[in-house]
Amino acid sequence: MAFHYPHAGLASTLHAMSGLISLGIKHGFTAIHTLSVPWEYTRDHPQCPTRDFSCYLSKLSNCSGSTRTGADYHVPEHVVDYFLHVPRPFRRKGVFWWRLATLAHVLRLNDATSILMDLDRVKAKINYTNPIIGVHVRRGDSCHTTSRRGKCVSIDEHVRHVEGMARR
Numbered sequence: 745m746a747f748h749y750p751h752a753g754l755a756s757t758l759h760a761m762s763g764l765i766s767l768g769i770k771h772g773f774t775a776i777h778t779l780s781v782p783w784e785y786t787r788d789h790p791q792c793p794t795r796d797f798s799c800y801l802s803k804l805s806n807c808s809g810s811t812r813t814g815a816d817y818h819v820p821e822h823v824v825d826y827f828l829h830v831p832r833p834f835r836r837k838g839v840f841w842w843r844l845a846t847l848a849h850v851l852r853l854n855d856a857t858s859i860l861m862d863l864d865r866v867k868a869k870i871n872y873t874n875p876i877i878g879v880h881v882r883r884g885d886s887c888h889t890t891s892r893r894g895k896c897v898s899i900d901e902h903v904r905h906v907e908g909m910a911r912r
Contacts, residue, residue, distance in 0.1 A: 754785065775805070877906050881902055
């Protein structure tokens with residue numbers, strides 16, 4: 745089953761990928777991701793001409809998908825209900841466990857990304873020392889499509905709060 749879906753935030757993309765793996769298993773298909781347009785998160789990756797998930801992640805499977813028009817499975821909103829499917833051997837663990845297992849499969853880094861993400865090397869390169877303050881800044885689709893609409897704050901405001909915490 746080759747699939748694609750509209751561009752969205754990273755969490756929405758991962759939700760769709762995980763759900764489509766479940767849907768493929770339910771119907772006896774292998775999920776293969778195809779792109780009708782380049783993946784949003786590859787815009788700044790000049791060394792990746794495919795502009796797809798393989799820029800950062802391992803392939804979902806060894807199968808190849810069809811790229812013929814109409815051959816791909818587009819994810820309509822009503823399919824989301826089917827994403828709750830958990831294969832029988834794993835049902836006792838629950839849908840949350842199953843979704844995490846599928847996401848662990850989706851988020852396997854490719855070799856080049858694994859080298860880039862060598863945490864010890866990155867920490868040494870940026871002169872990382874404890875303590876450190878980490879902040880998750882929401883500036884994507886959630887600022888425009890959810891109850892946060894119009895409520896997301898600027899990066900400068902986040903930085904002011906972080907600087908205040910650092911002084912304390």
